[in-house]
Amino acid sequence: MNTTMRSSILASAALLALVLGGAAQAQDAANMTFFVTSEGPGKGGDLGGLAGADAHCQKLAAAAGAGSKTWHAYLSSSTNAANPGATVNARDRIGRGPWQNAKGVVIATSVEDLHSAGNKISKESGLTEKGTVVNGVGDTPNQHDMLTGSNMDGRAMPDNVNLTCNNWTSSNFGSAIVGHVDRRGNADTIFQHHWGSSHMSRGCTQPDLVATGGNGYFYCFAVN
Amino acid sequence: MHRSVRLTTLTSMALLALGGIAQAQQQPPQAPNMTFFVTSSGPGKGAELGGLEGADAHCQKLAATVGAGAKTWRAYLSTNTNLAEPTKTVNARDRIGKGPWQNFKGDVIATSVDDLHSANNKLNQATGLTERGNKLPGVGFTPNYHDIMTGSQPDGTAFPGNMNMTCANYTSSQFGKVEVGHVDRTGLADTAQAHSWNSSHQSRDCSQEGLISTGGNGLLYCFAAQ
Secondary structure, three states: OOHHHHHHHHHHHHHHHHHHHHHHHHHHHHHOOEEEOOOOOOOOOOOOHHHHHHHHHHHHHHHOOOOOOOEEEOOOEOOOOOOOOOOEOHHHHOOOOOEEOOOOOEEEOOHHHHOOOOOOOOOOOOOEOOOOOOOOOOOOOOOOEEEOOEOOOOOEOOOOOOOEHHHHOOOOOOOEEEEEOOOOOOOOOOOOOOOOOOEEOOOOOHHHHHHOOEEEEEEEEEOO | OOHHHHHHHHHHHHHHHHHHHHHHHHOOOOOOOOOEEEOOOOOOOOOOOOHHHHHHHHHHHHHHHOOOOOOOEEEOOOEOOOOOOOOOOEOHHHOOOOOOEEOOOOOEEEOOHHHHOOOOOOOOOOOOOEOOOOOOOOOOOOOOOOEEEOOEOOOOOEOOOOOOOEHHHHOOOOOOOEEEEEOOOOOOOOOOOOOOOOOOEEOOOOOHHHHHHOOEEEEEEEEEOO
């Protein structure tokens, strides 16, 4: 075997590896059933309601090659004076799982698993649709707050509070419950370690979300 | 009697009478048997009350002005665990004594803690009187002051630690919200929470302006704990 031929085989092998690697990556993205939005709609807690939030998930998923699935945002809405009969639980709108991230890591096997201490959401696994890590505690800026409007069980808050920015239609009224995707906060409490229900945002404007360690991001799940 | 003497006497009597009126105006009506009231005014810094201690002192001060200062007064407020104050959970229902409680006019508004937190309590606009025996302007009045700060859930317990419905445990006029109840049991909708005396909705924010904007004025429920 001469040098040229050997080089050519090596090059082919390298090329094959590259192609296979690329295919694997594309396959993971196509099989992705969970991600954190790499960007928000930009109007704070005003997401255009649940429908607008779902459409945002769908759009980002499509850009990453996973648009053939039906995507829903992990958000609850609650009954209030403006929206009677609007109670929706985030846990009831995300399908049955299991769900895996952009790199094929399963973050939960079922709705129950997702809302138990056994779920695998962490800074390393809570990836965006692009497969990137979200800034958390220790990073500048910290963007670990995920909008959920939900309690620790993934259900809507009671009607005597407005922790959904008027059911995701307002950047003025109320506040939003957020979870910490990196499972870390300023204190060692069950809430600070919770992915879905850590604390309230300062308000519903984009600057308010940024002020408390977020950027208007939320979780998206494929329901089928 | 000489004319000038008679005039002097009349003048003195008039002065005496005037003095009596002035005194009556300065001295509020007394209500030594009162064991419940809504504050006629708040400390004025929104939901920043100086914590529970400051709120209790405000109740005590107002009670003293109407002759009810011998009792131990407590504000009906809950606090919750938060970042700044871990393990601060206090339930409003646990700090107001056992009842029964009666208002300025002697109307019993609840016979026990459980009664107070049941549909059977007698708290409404007619009975939810201030320490001076006045009704509060509610829905239909301008301004409407029916929002009374409680920071509590319907059963009088604190909210969970993932919420700040106490304006950082009544130490801030900036951070968080405060849960309020409707003393007139009336709101914008015909819902259980709009009719709730202690857990109707959250304030816009913690400033005095924020409290006013949602139908309040930084007022509190005060109970004699003993």
